[in-house]
Amino acid sequence: MYQYQYPHPAVSTDIVIFTIQDKQLKVLLIRRASEPFKNGWALPGGFVDIDEDLEQAALRELREETGISGVYLEQLYTFGKPDRDPRERVITVSYYTLVSIDRLTVGAASDAREVGWFNIEQLPELAFDHKQIISKAKQRLTAKLDYSTIALQFMPSKFTLSELQRVYEIIHGEPLDKRNFRKRVLAYGCMVETGEVRRNGSHRPARLYTLKSPGQVEFVK
Amino acid sequence: MYQYQYPHPAVSTDIVIFTIQDKQLKVLLIRRASEPFKNGWALPGGFVDIDEDLEQAALRELREETGISGVYLEQLYTFGKPDRDPRERVITVSYYTLVSIDRLTVGAASDAREVGWFNIEQLPELAFDHKQIISKAKQRLTAKLDYSTIALQFMPSKFTLSELQRVYEIIHGEPLDKRNFRKRVLAYGCMVETGEVRRNGSHRPARLYTLKSPGQVEFVK
DNA sequence: GCAAAAGTGTTCTAGGTACACCCATGT
DNA sequence: ACATGGGTGTACCTAGAACACTTTTGC
Numbered sequence: 001m002y003q004y005q006y007p008h009p010a011v012s013t014d015i016v017i018f019t020i021q022d023k024q025l026k027v028l029l030i031r032r033a034s035e036p037f038k039n040g041w042a043l044p045g046g047f048v049d050i051d052e053d054l055e056q057a058a059l060r061e062l063r064e065e066t067g068i069s070g071v072y073l074e075q076l077y078t079f080g081k082p083d084r085d086p087r088e089r090v091i092t093v094s095y096y097t098l099v100s101i102d103r104l105t106v107g108a109a110s111d112a113r114e115v116g117w118f119n120i121e122q123l124p125e126l127a128f129d130h131k132q133i134i135s136k137a138k139q140r141l142t143a144k145l146d147y148s149t150i151a152l153q154f155m156p157s158k159f160t161l162s163e164l165q166r167v168y169e170i171i172h173g174e175p176l177d178k179r180n181f182r183k184r185v186l187a188y189g190c191m192v193e194t195g196e197v198r199r200n201g202s203h204r205p206a207r208l209y210t211l212k213s214p215g216q217v218e219f220v221k
Numbered sequence: 222m223y224q225y226q227y228p229h230p231a232v233s234t235d236i237v238i239f240t241i242q243d244k245q246l247k248v249l250l251i252r253r254a255s256e257p258f259k260n261g262w263a264l265p266g267g268f269v270d271i272d273e274d275l276e277q278a279a280l281r282e283l284r285e286e287t288g289i290s291g292v293y294l295e296q297l298y299t300f301g302k303p304d305r306d307p308r309e310r311v312i313t314v315s316y317y318t319l320v321s322i323d324r325l326t327v328g329a330a331s332d333a334r335e336v337g338w339f340n341i342e343q344l345p346e347l348a349f350d351h352k353q354i355i356s357k358a359k360q361r362l363t364a365k366l367d368y369s370t371i372a373l374q375f376m377p378s379k380f381t382l383s384e385l386q387r388v389y390e391i392i393h394g395e396p397l398d399k400r401n402f403r404k405r406v407l408a409y410g411c412m413v414e415t416g417e418v419r420r421n422g423s424h425r426p427a428r429l430y431t432l433k434s435p436g437q438v439e440f441v442k
Numbered sequence: 443g444c445a446a447a448a449g450t451g452t453t454c455t456a457g458g459t460a461c462a463c464c465c466a467t468g469t
Numbered sequence: 470a471c472a473t474g475g476g477t478g479t480a481c482c483t484a485g486a487a488c489a490c491t492t493t494t495g496c
Contacts, residue, residue, distance in 0.1 A: 001224045001226065002224065002225050002226075002227065002228045002229065003222045003223065003224050003225075004222070004223050004225075005222065005223075006223065006231075008223065008225065008229035008230065008231055008232070008271075009269070010225075010227075010229055011232065047227070048230070048301070050229075050230065050303075050310055051303045051310070052303065053302055054299065054301035078275065078296065078299040078314045080269070080314070081274055082273065091269075091275070091312075093312075160448085161449090162447075162448070177487070177488080178449085178450095179449090179450070179488085180485075180487085182449085182450085183485095184485090199494075200447085201446070201447075201494085201495075202445070202446065202447090202494060202495030202496060203445080203446040203447040203492095203493070203494055204447060204449075204492060205493070205494070206447080206448060206449090207448085207449085382475085382476090383474075383475070398461080399476085399477095400460095400476085401458075401459065401460085403476085403477085405458090422467085422468075422473070422474075423468030423471095423472070424465095424467055424468075424473040424474040424475065425474065425476075426466070426467070426475080427474080427475055428476085
């Protein structure tokens with residue numbers, strides 16, 4: 001037992017993990033193993049250890065619950081309505097991250113719990129205020145697309161410009177001009193041709209690009 | 222005494238209060254009344270009550286320690302390094318706000334503690350990681366000047382366009398073209414002429430403007 | 443040889459920047 | 470009458486938007 005002179009809240013982290021799959025923006029959810037909201041869908045996350053940095057806690061939960069590591073992680077917002085958790089006062093520091101389609105080896109690594117990728121437009125009922133957290137993350141992501149190189153975090157180590165364009169189109173929900181798009185992202189100067197190409201169907205092969213500094217997100221424009 | 226099965230951190234809020242005074246961007250600090258950092262300068266703030274919303278806590282501290290109320294308040298970032306407070310683990314949810322020069326009736330309302338406005342470029346030694354918090358707030362403020370109407374929060378209920386221009390110049394640290402500036406801020410469409418003028422020295426009087434929706438910050442551009 | 447995606451430049455337009463003079467007042 | 474800050478319009482320039490055809494492959 002731990003005693004304090006004044007009541008203390010519990011502090012947790014929750015992580016919104018985005019990916020692009022089947023031309024959809026998806027979010028990773030896990031099925032809760034215990035009450036409250038037992039068997040309900042929720043964001044991965046958990047309590048912060050008493051001697052653990054907040055971001056470290058988020059990285060640890062991410063690793064433990066999904067097997068994902070070494071990703072771009074950004075603090076999103078801190079949610080603290082007094083009644084957001086029925087057990088006790090829990091303040092949650094939320095983070096979000098973007099993972100590439102080739103890291104979708106989730107599920108295996110997760111500790112026997114059911115996990116799933118959900119289209120952000122068709123989410124199931126969610127535990128706590130997690131719907132609100134995802135909504136805020138989507139907002140932030142959409143905004144950052146326009147003034148940073150954050151979208152590159154969705155890409156695998158080698159990718160084509162058409163694949164990258166599809167990412168922007170899916171998130172913004174509208175088609176983009178191919179020539180203007182290439183002009184713009186190449187001007188960022190943060191990717192290089194590998195020299196290789198990808199053959200993918202009965203048409204001209206696409207050049208493969210790679211990031212100069214993977215994991216780095218810069219402001220642009 | 223309050224008991225928990227697992228150790229819990231304490232949670233506080235700290236508020237960075239900006240104003241413009243004497244052609245300088247200033248921050249409000251208070252002198253600490255107790256250990257640690259007794260008599261040192263620190264941001265206003267304090268512990269979140271167990272049944273209190275985070276933003277309510279920030280508003281309460283703001284009121285109690287400075288007498289300021291009814292202002293635009295925005296969550297900034299949550300700081301939680303395990304050793305940021307020598308007493309126990311304290312996670313702080315920081316907020317920032319902008320107050321107009323005519324609200325500088327601080328000091329009187331504060332509960333007998335010494336308070337002071339400090340030029341952001343000449344801060345004293347600060348308690349905890351408050352220097353870092355202020356630095357982050359300044360960053361956010363500077364960024365928001367360019368894509369929101371946040372600067373209007375510095376203005377008193379009636380103000381002239383020259384006064385507003387000075388605010389932008391002080392924060393960005395460079396002079397702006399008067400005609401382009403007026404074109405831009407009037408295009409925001411969120412202020413109206415009062416019809417009154419202010420006589421202020423031996424020159425043409427300036428027209429007074431007022432906000433259509435005080436306290437509201439919009440995205441622009 | 444045909445279907446399907448990859449790759450490539452130029453023109454047009456709008457929004458941002460640069461810039462100089464008259465106005466109303468106090469002394 | 471002069472010093473001081475308030476108020477106003479236009480020309481230029483650059484960055485973003487619109488737009489169509491050739492290339493390379495698989496079948």
